[in-house]
Amino acid sequence: MEGQELKDGRARVQAHLITPLERQGMQRGTRDTVAEHAAFLDALRNRLAYMTAPNLTALAEIVANMAGGKHRDRWPAEVAVMNAARRLQVPPASESRMVRTWLQSAAGLRALDGDYHVEAFFWMKRAGHVPNDFVVTELRREAETRRAELMRLRAGFRDGRVTASEYRAVEDYDAAQERVRGIIEEREGQAA
Known part of the structure; x- marks a missing residue:
């Protein structure tokens, strides 16, 4: 994925996964720096850009249920998010x-x-x-x-x-x- 297709996919991830979860109160992990959290979100945008909007919306619900921390408002690990995403929609091999x-x-x-x-x-x-x-x-x-x-x-x-x-x-x-x-x-x- 590259060019406009990647740009559109990243925007989809932001609109259907990241923004809704942040609105619900999802926060960076207490051990993560602001820069590390920004890199984590950027990696999600890139790696999940292949997903459809409905699957990203479903993934947001799954990720919310996987939240960690004392108040269950912390992002789960990237690998956990990617594994959940793969169960919803297998990434294209390329x-x-x-x-x-x-x-x-x-x-x-x-x-x-x-x-x-x-x-x-x-x-x-x-x-x-x-x-x-x-x-x-x-x-x-x-x-x-x-x-x-x-x-x-x-x-x-x-x-x-x-x-x-x-x-x-x-x-x-x-x-x-x-x-x-x-x-x-x-x-x-x-x-x-």
Whole structure:
């Protein structure tokens, strides 16, 4: 998320989560400095910008119930807020720091070279953690099977033997491949 989309998302987080909770009396933790609390709220704006307004409103209610302190008016830890948010609306994989970091690491470059980067992307999106060596072996097999299927479907394009859903499946895979390659190449652009 970047540009106007991020700006809009940050505004949504402010309007539907932070402002309502502050109006209710939610305060910074007694051990947090003003600067630390401002950084905490900024991190929430950035990390939750993907969420819809209704889900942010629901999250505000959950966070209010998680409040700490003697008067139950202190913000919970960032990890607690993020875990509650994830139960309401799973972040897009491209917004996940874990997915981006893995794809932009040496492991991600190996996945790109081995042509299983899309399978790894979807697997991390489902599993919520990075693949181990056993999973990578399975992802390589899955990618090989998918390549054969894509080759069959593309040959069918020429002969007019594919259904509309098969055509969309190929288009979706190609779009995912571009998206994942873009995430990986962001790293290469930063390293240059």
